[in-house]
Amino acid sequence: MPGSLVGVDIVVRCEGVPMRVPSEPAVRTEGLTKRFGKTVALDRLDLEVSAGEVFGFLGPNGAGKSTTIRLLLGLIRPTSGRALIFGIDAADSVVAHAHLAHVPADVALWPDLTGAEVLALLAALGAGSDLAYQAELVDRFGLEPDRRCGTYSTGNRQKVALIAAFARRAPLLVLDEPTSGLDPLMEQEFRACLREATARGQTVFLSSHQLAEVEAVCDRVGILRCGRLVEVAGLAELRRLRLTELTATFADTAPGYERLAAIPGVESARTVSESTVALVLSGPPGPALQFLATDGLVGVAAREPSLEEIFLEYYGGSAS
Structure with a gap:
């Protein structure tokens, strides 16, 4: 459902599936196109993100970033072309999602469950989580796990999603505006978690409006405009946008x-x-x-x- 933790939810369902296919890029799209009626939301996207890379996905509102992520997650089907996760067609969502964790831009949680209950539920759905690391992240992010999620602010809901995704330790993290609602101190904690994830060899696909955030953490960026990829750049090229x-x-x-x-x-x-x-x-x-x-x-x-x-x-x- 839009705005839910669907990425974290589905990702943990397939025990026994290998968590990495080293010979394949983490993300590859081939002529990926999505139309909604006469509107072309994404136009022939060809993109490759290497395993272990932190890739920033930039673009103004309406550029097609969210559509791209929904296609990568298998939440919608392409009009033409395809998206691959470690060589697995994203349309085969049960298998593909075993290799990724997702943090949506607008996190919706079960309002009557506590933060701890949500984290436990997500960890128990399949392959599970690193519970020791999860407990550490709860402390680092200052989450109050005994409160019901219906009382959480936007920032606290975002913390639950981030903790669940990082504790999952999936080979690919798909993060859509992940620091929305976080204060500057928590943004720094988020960046520390990203460094830890990349040190473990995880790949990060980061969609963000914050140029400074992308510049601080990404190896390369793809720039999307009006549904088309207009540039793929390294940090040196990115800095000219500052x-x-x-x-x-x-x-x-x-x-x-x-x-x-x-x-x-x-x-x-x-x-x-x-x-x-x-x-x-x-x-x-x-x-x-x-x-x-x-x-x-x-x-x-x-x-x-x-x-x-x-x-x-x-x-x-x-x-x-």
Whole structure:
């Protein structure tokens, strides 16, 4: 069901199935396409994620990320093409799910069960979990396991899903916006768990809107836009997407566009008012700030643009 722990639920059903096929990529899609009526949600996706890799899956809302994950999980069938999990057709969900654990973007739990009861239920459904590691994660994430899930906040429901998935220790972790609702301290704990998972050789497929999170943990990223894969990049290429917007106010008239455009790292510049300009920077802001300081700068504000804004900057057109 949408928003449920279906990935964690199904994944543990097949005892005795080998947990890794080393000769096969963890994820491979071949011409994977999904249409809903006249709408093309995913268009001929060809993608390969190696075993042991942390792969980030980026894109603005409506790009097709959730559709891709639902296809990988076998929750929907492709219009054409196929998705493979360690060489197993994702449509054969009972077998394929024995190799993965899933954390959905919107976690729904049984409201009358406690957190401990949900974790025990998920661990007992099949291949089980590392219970010692699960208990450690409950403590590390600060989960109150004796509370009923109906009283949990979004962040606490997310903690239950993460604990269940990490304790599962499946060869592939499919994580869809996994830090939704977590505070910064818990986000750091999540990243520590990812490092532990990759040290054990697990593969991570991470869908996220948070560019900083993806940059911190991923080896490579795939960038999806309007249902199409527009780029697969390593971290060096990803860093060019890191932009900063500076709004600078001057005591008198702001510098003209020609002078601003000549500053190293300035991707674009626009006039807000006679005394205020907005700059989009790539790379360190130091050169721009040094330049602006010589022109009677009296105030500056900085922000990181949203992923949607960054996509518009680099790929143009609609972000959806």
